[in-house]
Amino acid sequence: MRAGFHSPRARGFSLVELLVSVLIGLLALVFATRLITGAEQNKASALGGSDSMQNGMLAMFSISGDAQQAGFGLNDPVLVGCNTRFHDTGGYSLAPAARGPGTVFPLAPAVIESGGAGPDRISLYSGSSMTGTGTLRVTSNYIGGTRLDVDRVPSYGFKLGDVVVVAPDNIGAGDCALAQISEDPGRVDAPPKQQYVMLAGGTGFRYNSGALGGANYTAGMARIFNLGPEKTLAFHTWSVNNGFLQLRSTDLAGSGGTAQTVADNIVSIKAQYGFDTRTGGAFTPQDGLQVRRWSATMIDADGSGSAGNAGDYQHIAALRIAVVARSAARERPDADGDCTATADKPVVFASAVPEGVAAAPITVDVGGDDWGCYRYRVFETIVPLRNAGWRP
Template sequence: MRLSSNRSRGFSVVELLVSVAIGLLALVFATRLITGSEQSKQSALGSSDSMQNGMLAMFSISNDAQQAGFGLNDPIIIGCNTRFSDREGYELAGATRGAATVHPLAPAVIESNGSAPDVISLYAGSSPTGTGTLRLVTDYFGGTRLNVDRLPSYGFAMGDVVVVAPEKRGGDCALAQLSAQPGAAASVTVGGTSFRFNSGELGLNFKGGKTRIFNLGPAKTLSLHTWSVANGFLRLRSTDMAGSSATPATVADNIVSIKAQYGFDTRTGSAFENRKGLGIMRWSTQMINADGEGETGDAGDYEHVSALRIAVVARSKTRERPVNGAACSTTVNKPVVFASKEPEGVTPVPMTVDVAVAGETVDWRCYSYRVFETVVPLRNAGWNP
């Protein structure tokens, strides 16, 4: 029996082309589906990364702020312009006082940079005897010996960090280390080339009977921290972390900004009763004349700081890839921080944050951002002797 000629011909060219076209369309749809799924996955992972990095940054800075001021809260030394040198290269933050630049010894010092990232310094001691327990009994005009009013056998040990400050507020103070173990004499010895802080003389003169000596604890636990952001990294300079005194250590990536504000108790005169507790009545990125005594940034103004408001801005690791040269649209407007009323009734001072990273060619709009905010009361602000 002979087969039909129509059956022996197989598929026609048209049928083959239709099959190929259907296959190509299916491949295109499958590719788009996989690509879209991968983009969604990367976006979700980038959002998760920004959440983790932002939380790490906020936890680190806020934890420092919660501890700030321990041993540094006495009215005699808070905000005093400090003579300080560190053999390992740490430097105290600078601040404006009137027309001058000083280096205040205070729980927190904010170097505000407008829409750019701030620099936040948080200082704390570690000694439970951080109040003025010794008084200078003779004038000091140099050298390494300080004659005091009693035997410093309790609470003072070789290597401890001390602050020497005039009892009259407004004078300069000096930070140094005890370079000898206190003995039977009513004196302490500072300086010494084998010690880290102020290895020589104090560099200032002090009057006998009008000067106090405060112990901030062992040098290895003195916590002087400075937080900053550069090139998308959160960085820390620290006196108690090896290798980070002069050169900052990287703490977290994809952090594009940190911002901070002082929370002031603006009561003045007899109405300011800090031993009964402090309140927040005004937020400011800059030091203000909070004590009403005429000079902005003096020691009294630092005493009126009751809290810090801190913000961290983190960005996603992955970025949007616009099609055909179109502009990115992941983020349209720059983040705004400190816009809410915290606490209720206090006027907020919102700030727009510049999230562009210097040196990067990628548009900042191609990334997504997360903002983390908190208010940290300075727990030692009211602990005044």
């Protein structure tokens, strides 16, 4: 072979071949990038859906569990719906409700503060006394102080520290008042045993203000109901704040006045009362209540001409509860900048149940201009109030 002669293969790649190779590499890189990005987006959507499922189920389990227990011991018509004077050094306060032109604080198994299209606040109250229907009658006029004279020795079913409610016999004749027994009613100073109940303040008596909030009672016209030990009094208020499900509670340390977070990515909770709208002689709660109308606000269920009175609370047969959970991950908008993960806002309570009862659907405001970039799950349940028909 002569010097200076080079084979064509010894010259390497041509510029065209090099550019083609770079183009193929770039196409492969773009394809791989899109494949990985798509896989990550699918993974994020799947994980977000899983998170919303878990958070929504946790929220529904917690709220519906409270609803199933609501009202135990609060089963006397004298108590249900009674405007109650309440004092708590732990910071808890009863839920307000409309009654005519004014506002009251009813003692009832459930109180809904409707938020319209926004989240509701749901308060669920229950005691633990198995002797809630056993009462003491007030035998002397009460115009203040820490002592209530009663018609018998309160040794059976009434113990030191128990939470009691004083209520007038005539429904609507006055306010109820909640307090704690501050002196052991079974002790013997001298025969016979004491026939009075002490409601003094002091350490360990968080519900005592010293004067029953200013309420007065007439001899022979008021009774004392026992709700059970203070530590088992379960007054709970559920709410949503900035995507967090929160709870204020009398039986969870530190959460009486300051709500504690229970679950995240919960954008709304909704509730409706299930009313038995029969009135007069047709209303026979001892034979069982029937849901005939759903409403997020109080109605004139007892036909008295006034919505929100004590009788209306006695016509509540069940609660309908919904939880709306959101995926944790925000999905990317399309090429035009529009979010397409969710096209329409969630609708709750759209089904007509029980059969023959009209639905009262609510379109939920899930908040924010970018709400369509998230996915939502809706959880619903109906909880009969277990003591709605248990009446003395």
